[in-house]
Amino acid sequence: MAAQKSVHAPDKPQPDAARRSQRSRQAIYDAALALVGEVGYPKTTIEGIAARAGVGKQTIYRWWSSKADVLLEAFLDLGDRAARDPGADPGAAYAIPDTGDLAADLKAVLRTTVDELRDPAFEVPSRALAAEGLVDEKLGRRFVAKLLEPSLQLYVDRLRAAQDAGQVRPEIDPRIALELFVSPLAQRWLQHTAPISYEYTDTLVDYALYGLAPR
Amino acid sequence: MAAQKSVHAPDKPQPDAARRSQRSRQAIYDAALALVGEVGYPKTTIEGIAARAGVGKQTIYRWWSSKADVLLEAFLDLGDRAARDPGADPGAAYAIPDTGDLAADLKAVLRTTVDELRDPAFEVPSRALAAEGLVDEKLGRRFVAKLLEPSLQLYVDRLRAAQDAGQVRPEIDPRIALELFVSPLAQRWLQHTAPISYEYTDTLVDYALYGLAPR
Amino acid sequence: MAAQKSVHAPDKPQPDAARRSQRSRQAIYDAALALVGEVGYPKTTIEGIAARAGVGKQTIYRWWSSKADVLLEAFLDLGDRAARDPGADPGAAYAIPDTGDLAADLKAVLRTTVDELRDPAFEVPSRALAAEGLVDEKLGRRFVAKLLEPSLQLYVDRLRAAQDAGQVRPEIDPRIALELFVSPLAQRWLQHTAPISYEYTDTLVDYALYGLAPR
Amino acid sequence: MAAQKSVHAPDKPQPDAARRSQRSRQAIYDAALALVGEVGYPKTTIEGIAARAGVGKQTIYRWWSSKADVLLEAFLDLGDRAARDPGADPGAAYAIPDTGDLAADLKAVLRTTVDELRDPAFEVPSRALAAEGLVDEKLGRRFVAKLLEPSLQLYVDRLRAAQDAGQVRPEIDPRIALELFVSPLAQRWLQHTAPISYEYTDTLVDYALYGLAPR
DNA sequence: AGATAATCGAGACGGTACGTCGTGTCTTCTC
DNA sequence: GAGAAGACACGACGTACCGTCTCGATTATCT
Incomplete structure (x- = not known):
């Protein structure tokens, strides 16, 4: 039922990344980081992130496997954006x-x-x-x-x-x-x-x- | 006489420590360590510990403040017992x-x-x-x-x-x-x-x- | 895990009815009937009943098996109370x-x-x-x-x-x-x-x- | 020519009924009846019908207003086909x-x-x-x-x-x-x-x- | 015959409710 | 009064569908 997508599917029935909403993704990152900062990690919930991001819970579960997973990517994205932002030479800066x-x-x-x-x-x-x-x-x-x-x-x-x-x-x-x-x-x-x-x-x-x- | 009870007594409870059941305490330690070993820390729950120890939940909440608290004391108790057991001079051994x-x-x-x-x-x-x-x-x-x-x-x-x-x-x-x-x-x-x-x-x-x- | 309650448990692991909260039960009946009247049966949800009754969802799931089950009992209770209320001779009235x-x-x-x-x-x-x-x-x-x-x-x-x-x-x-x-x-x-x-x-x-x- | 399509056409849709896919329509009817028979009406879902019929969800929502609506037409169509099938005079037969x-x-x-x-x-x-x-x-x-x-x-x-x-x-x-x-x-x-x-x-x-x- | 649209399969999306689990509190009854 | 038992209000979990919405890729009629 889920495996019929691709014969060469490696392991996970991943959804079509091409159709992924960048708006939602960014909103989720922002919400996750904001919540962790405001109420701390243990009190940050997936429901909370979804609500804050104006996003359905399923959209989170579709792309990430856990709260920690979301936060890790959000954190990495934060770094990426920081590196890209001021036009600075990336990498060299560090x-x-x-x-x-x-x-x-x-x-x-x-x-x-x-x-x-x-x-x-x-x-x-x-x-x-x-x-x-x-x-x-x-x-x-x-x-x-x-x-x-x-x-x-x-x-x-x-x-x-x-x-x-x-x-x-x-x-x-x-x-x-x-x-x-x-x-x-x-x-x-x-x-x-x-x-x-x-x-x-x-x-x-x-x-x-x-x-x-x-x- | 006081040290026999535990060196690591927490400093929160009002209840009368003198009436505390040693049987329950030990059962809780055992259950906590066993469960953490068997299912891992995140899946270890206070309810689970209580059930496994044959103890009411309240008995845990009365004496400890959290799952981590229980486990910390259980772990310390484990060390204490190990140190006491072979009659060896404790501390010096290490x-x-x-x-x-x-x-x-x-x-x-x-x-x-x-x-x-x-x-x-x-x-x-x-x-x-x-x-x-x-x-x-x-x-x-x-x-x-x-x-x-x-x-x-x-x-x-x-x-x-x-x-x-x-x-x-x-x-x-x-x-x-x-x-x-x-x-x-x-x-x-x-x-x-x-x-x-x-x-x-x-x-x-x-x-x-x-x-x-x-x- | 659930069967250890009673050796003579018939079939269902029913909770202890003696400790059942009458306050909650009545509140649930009231909420269920009110909601069905206000928004109709299909839009009446267990969550809605629980929220309206000021009760946890689990309290409903503990005692009833479905929305229909709640409503049936609520309806029966309504009849019982109506029959009891005016001191009228019950049964004869009908x-x-x-x-x-x-x-x-x-x-x-x-x-x-x-x-x-x-x-x-x-x-x-x-x-x-x-x-x-x-x-x-x-x-x-x-x-x-x-x-x-x-x-x-x-x-x-x-x-x-x-x-x-x-x-x-x-x-x-x-x-x-x-x-x-x-x-x-x-x-x-x-x-x-x-x-x-x-x-x-x-x-x-x-x-x-x-x-x-x-x- | 018009009656050949269906006597029971609903009167809601704006879409161009002339371009409607008969293949999809029939597949939906078949899927709906099959699912209702197999898993019962409550567990029959629009998503399930669409998947079984190999059809997009929108194709269902475009032409019908609800699960019951689909099933009603599927059921009527079943009768129509049964009546047409043996060449018998329809209506008189009953x-x-x-x-x-x-x-x-x-x-x-x-x-x-x-x-x-x-x-x-x-x-x-x-x-x-x-x-x-x-x-x-x-x-x-x-x-x-x-x-x-x-x-x-x-x-x-x-x-x-x-x-x-x-x-x-x-x-x-x-x-x-x-x-x-x-x-x-x-x-x-x-x-x-x-x-x-x-x-x-x-x-x-x-x-x-x-x-x-x-x- | 080719251009032009609308339908189609697919499925991501924002939501709502589901039924379950664990929390920490409270109550009841036993020892 | 501690303890076993467990009902309770609460909140989050992860799942299932809902109905809407985009996406190409077929059709299928109309120029």
């Missing part, structure tokens, strides 16, 4: 600068990250998505792949450049090395294990780099 | 050994932690509690204070001993230093950002210590 | 008089019935129940047994008295005979096959009592 | 025979009716339409006019012939007289008030023709 001073560059980026983590508009949805991702592994992997990994890759690039410049020992794996300063910040923020500050991230960089630098 | 070789000691402990993180009986509830704690800050703080901090304190102790032995620079803050190897592991496990292994934790210790050691 | 003149007695009763059938407060719900009963045989049988048959029995009694008085041939089956004047009226009313009037019911009685054939 | 013995003729016709009422292919849709007609007066009147009245007219004709032959009193109104035996049967069948049988209909004819009173 690359880690390379002034030649690795420690200074990392400290600067991490200070920016601290600011971002404290921005409620960013904090509420990403914290909610992270939480959902802990328990829902599939969502978690998407969250990581779409949001986290791209940022981490920037550190990998910067660290590789530092290796080329002889500022980091060549046998160091950058993908692991970056965790020395990124993961502690992430954990403090996510789990409220301790407050975060510029001083703290500066210290992390110092401790970590000291171990990565050649002697 | 202290980090001090063989004089800091790197080896840390690697050994982290390997044990890796094993623990992979044990489903441990993983499911603690992951669920961690997730809940991300969003519910109050719960998160209790989770951290009761479960996480005590473990971290062991690292602080061991690092201080290392400082006394001149193996770690004296100006290093141990509470921050420990995060260099603990947080990366925590993040990989919690957020599925990458697989965890003995090799990985060994590497973390190497990278981190290299930075902490005196030159 | 017996068919016996003045000795069978034709006159029947005509009088049928004229009353015509009035009743034209009363909207009676018409809307009973027509809706009748309609539902056509398709849902179980409901139909209950409708007939509780509402229709008792009235018909009064005709049986009156016809038997007439037989004793020698006004009706003794071999006549009263249960069938009554249909000669009751069913035509019922059909005209139910199916709008033709208008109903005193004159019409008078004629029916005449035809039925004396037959169509010449004497 | 006229009541006139052997001179009124009682015997009526009994014979009613026995045929009993058989028909018991045929599930006939029972399910007509019962559903009747039910819908009780509540939806407009539909009810169409149902009566198209399906019921034509049959009743046959009784009127036969009774008039009997009056001409002096077998029925001349002052009797045949339109009312026929209800004495038709309506009881109809009510028993429709409302399940009691079982129907040849014996029962025979008795009805006897009672109606000769009355209840002694001679």
Whole structure:
């Protein structure tokens, strides 16, 4: 009954994406983000999003599998639009600068990250998505792949450049090395294990780099 | 006499704790842990716990404030009982050994932690509690204070001993230093950002210590 | 899971009727009758009844199986209350008089019935129940047994008295005979096959009592 | 040429009836009757009919106003086709025979009716339409006019012939007289008030023709 | 024969109601 | 007075259809 659509249907009986209403999609993103910001993630409901977006519930269920799914895409879309909006060079905007001073560059980026983590508009949805991702592994992997990994890759690039410049020992794996300063910040923020500050991230960089630098 | 009841008594209920039924309490803990293990945290319900424990719903609501609250205490109780059971000296059992070789000691402990993180009986509830704690800050703080901090304190102790032995620079803050190897592991496990292994934790210790050691 | 209530549970996992809320029950009856009167049966919804009665939907689903079921009981309750209310002798009020003149007695009763059938407060719900009963045989049988048959029995009694008085041939089956004047009226009313009037019911009685054939 | 299309064309649509797809129309009729037979009237949906007929929903909404409307026409069409099929003279086939013995003729016709009422292919849709007609007066009147009245007219004709032959009193109104035996049967069948049988209909004819009173 | 429309299959859409589940409160009766 | 039991008001769930609305792709008559 549902499988008669295409013989080559991979798995899911997905509806015809070509006929998808962009108006509804955008309204749903807006409503989801607004509600999460206003009442928090647990009190945000699919019914609420639908009502706020002026959309039937089925339109949400047709295209997304869960509240978390909606929010993840809404969040990604938010980032996409932000990147597209000011005509700015996308991607470059978020690359880690390379002034030649690795420690200074990392400290600067991490200070920016601290600011971002404290921005409620960013904090509420990403914290909610992270939480959902802990328990829902599939969502978690998407969250990581779409949001986290791209940022981490920037550190990998910067660290590789530092290796080329002889500022980091060549046998160091950058993908692991970056965790020395990124993961502690992430954990403090996510789990409220301790407050975060510029001083703290500066210290992390110092401790970590000291171990990565050649002697 | 008071400690026999529970170290982790919540501080909310007005009801007369002296008349509290230990039978019910234990049945609730058992039911909660069993259900979380069997159907996962989101599908575990207070009604389900009550039914499985053969207990009225009110008995749960009387003593706990939420599903997460029940599970947190159940989980703590599980640890308490495990610690008491073999007659072993509690706490000491989990202290980090001090063989004089800091790197080896840390690697050994982290390997044990890796094993623990992979044990489903441990993983499911603690992951669920961690997730809940991300969003519910109050719960998160209790989770951290009761479960996480005590473990971290062991690292602080061991690092201080290392400082006394001149193996770690004296100006290093141990509470921050420990995060260099603990947080990366925590993040990989919690957020599925990458697989965890003995090799990985060994590497973390190497990278981190290299930075902490005196030159 | 549901069967553990009683080993001798007959079939349905019925809730404890002793704890049933009379307030809710009455409110539901009132709401159901009011809504059917105001918006008609098809637009009357269980959600609407619940909302109007200030009751949870589950409270309706707990005790009734369908909208029609609610309405049937509401209608029966209405009759019960009407019968109880004025302290009048119940039952006797609705017996068919016996003045000795069978034709006159029947005509009088049928004229009353015509009035009743034209009363909207009676018409809307009973027509809706009748309609539902056509398709849902179980409901139909209950409708007939509780509402229709008792009235018909009064005709049986009156016809038997007439037989004793020698006004009706003794071999006549009263249960069938009554249909000669009751069913035509019922059909005209139910199916709008033709208008109903005193004159019409008078004629029916005449035809039925004396037959169509010449004497 | 116009009658070939359908005698029962509804009088609502603006669309160009000349361009109407006969293939779709027939497919819809077939699907509607099949579904009503298979899953019952309430579970028959417009969407279901459209899907089964391989037709867009709009094609149904364009030409009919409701599910009942579709079914009524489908049912009428079924009759039309049955009447046309064996090349028999339509209408005459269903006229009541006139052997001179009124009682015997009526009994014979009613026995045929009993058989028909018991045929599930006939029972399910007509019962559903009747039910819908009780509540939806407009539909009810169409149902009566198209399906019921034509049959009743046959009784009127036969009774008039009997009056001409002096077998029925001349002052009797045949339109009312026929209800004495038709309506009881109809009510028993429709409302399940009691079982129907040849014996029962025979008795009805006897009672109606000769009355209840002694001679 | 080709242009011109309206019907057609399909199905996304905004809605409404469904019947179910879980919440947290309340009540009743037992120990 | 705690506890087992569970009815209750409430709110959200995910599903099913409703009736409307666009979309090409056929028809099918009219130039």
